[in-house]
Amino acid sequence: MENVLNNALPMTRPTRRASLAELAPALIVVVLLVIGTITSDRFMQTNNILNILQYAAEPSLIAVGMMFVILARGIDLSVGSVMGVGNVTAALLLAAGYPVIVAILAAVAFGAVIGLVNGLLITKGRMEPIIATLATMIGVRSIIYFMTDGAPLFQGIPREFVQIVRGSVTGLPNGVLFLVISFLLAYVLLNHTRYGRHVYAVGGSEETSELFGIKVTRIKISVYVLSGVMAAIAGVVGASRLGIGDPNSGIGYELVAITMVVVGGVRLAGGVGTVMGALSGVLIVSILTNILQLNNVSTHAQHIFLGGAMVGMMLFLSWRDAKKA
């Protein structure tokens, strides 16, 4: 009898078709490409495509960091301000005559420190991520105004710094290269290292992660540091692209980055989402914006479409979750 029972043990049913939810963002990208081609002759021109990608570089660097934070069940509202701090720190140091490498490292270090502060407030200070990072978002922006007196910096930015983003080593503009590299790195980290898998684990269940011996606090702090670093890099890229230091740099970027990540199917409640999805999210938002611009839709109206895309994705995801339950 025992044997019979053992043979009759359950076979878990394979539910693993390449799921619609995972493919959806990529499909939307394709649909948008078709729509773009139909609605505007200029859309498929090389110049325009490069333009889209270049526009995407800064928010998508931020989105990569944001993705880690959201996967670990957090949120980082301070990224726009951190981008601003990276931007003006680099510009100020360059204007003061420091070497390019020093200016960049200092900007990135500044971002890392703010990320660390966020991480500590959230873990050791037990603050809600949304509150902690809202506070740093406001605080950091005011630091920027102190640093610059609120005025843009036009002078003293050397040509070699501007070349970093505008130049081209590979044939592609360097800005686009940064985008590709950061997504590749994110892919390797999230799918092929313990660190990345533990980010998912922490987002899935902190309690269980603790039990598994995963250093939950360390992981949580690290994702905010990473997010700060990526945002600061985005700020440096912005300074390089425009050749100026702008105290208003990064305003509103936190929302763009969150939209990109969420539209890409990364679950706000943590633990679920793919790098491919997030990349698609970046492309969806960037292409959609471009199509609207090409068709002369006003900036204000553009936001309605972006909001719509986000709501649409959320509805789709919750519909799918409900079906699964």
Added chain:
Amino acid sequence: MEGSIVLDSHVIETNALEIHGVSKSFGQNNVLQDLNLTLRKGEVHALMGENGAGKSTLIKIISGVHKADQGEINLNGSKVDFHSPYEAQIGGVATLFQEIQEIPDLSVAENLYAGMEPRKHGFLIDWKKLYSNAQRQIDELGLRIDATQKMRSLSPSSRKMVEIIRAVHKRGASVVIMDEPTANLNQGEIDALFSMIEELKQKGVSIIYISHRMREIFQIANRVSVLRDGRLIRTSNIENISEDEIVKLMVGRDLPALYPQRTPPENEVAMKVDNLTVDGELDSVSFEVRKREILGIAGLEGSGATSVIKALFGLRPVSGGTIEVDGETLVIKNPKRSIAQGLAYVPEDRKEDGLFLNKTVNFNLVANVLKSHFARMGFVVRKRAAQTTSRDVVKRLGIKTTGGMAKIGSLSGGNQQKALVGRWLIGSYKAILLEEPTRGVDIGAKVDIYEEINALARSGLPVVMYSSELLELIGMCDRVVVIRNGRVSGILSGDELTEENILEKAITS
């Protein structure tokens, strides 16, 4: 002086774990009082007691989840004070908690190896090795689980098995604690678990085993300790104690018969299920439930038996068939709609589908009827009445709680289960659907829950109930529908209703 040293070394040899005078309270609630317990090397020590007796709290203190207010714990002769379950694990105490511990969106293999993933080139995860190691471990136990699947996609029992494998196979544990491991398992898996336990014993590992299932205790335990209201009542060798004695020690009184006296059902059909089909799970399942009848659903895991009730309640995509209750055809779309049409449902997974864990007991008990009974235009207007009603249910089922305002998540597992059943005692329904209604509840509470189910049936309602405990189905049901491969393989009643017959219908054609 010397004498005591000799005594100590003797202790080191024989006892794996010693608990001295442990006390613990949560606020006013004295959960453990001056508790002493010893665990010998290589023994299986069963811990029994009513829901809320303090069993889980004790093991949480041992494993470092809670801190004892008083007392001392010695592991292999030296004092320990763990601050987290992970620390305990490193120190040699592996614990399997009552509530499932998993990362639902990661694969089975990752859940088994999280923190110890095999790597190549220094830092990259060796996925091939990870999957094959995990699969080998699963296959060795004769389980049929795919290591690459996400945890979320497994049945509750497979998920528990994965957790067990993880906890037990941790190298170096000298003490393994299991808190109601079998509550979610089917018979085949229980057998697999027991052979794991046997293996551990051979290796000299000591096991604390908590369960409400008497049979298991007598099957695997060497000694049994009974807890009541946070005190140790007695520790005994299993040979020197009987089932009845244990029950009496647990509840402090004699119990009436386990199963209630049933009144025969009427002839009138109250619920009619016709050709119920769910693609890939159920194929043309038909049966009738009469007024006052309790109809059982039985079947092995994967047979589709658990899908029957879920489909009736609208939790599975029904692709064909009709369901009639009191002559009216129901529209089966989603749980909300089903409740509106008069179906009551107790789910098998209380943590995921059943309770609002961080809401109060009161809220959880009246959640279903809040709108219809106690609210007007979306506002709760009859708060007092809601509280009184909830208090009444707490009393009827003997739910152990510090009050209606306590968070339901702070109740012991069995008491949460009582609340899950209890909420359907309020309000009026046309049919009752139950999955594992007595999962994890103690024997005294079982009697109460059976009595309530019986009362529901006696009031004229049709009851459909799924349970993996066959004795429970036999004790409670008028007829049992056996499901195999998604089809009805037989309907048993009267004298045919035996464990052997059910199993035969469940396994062979």
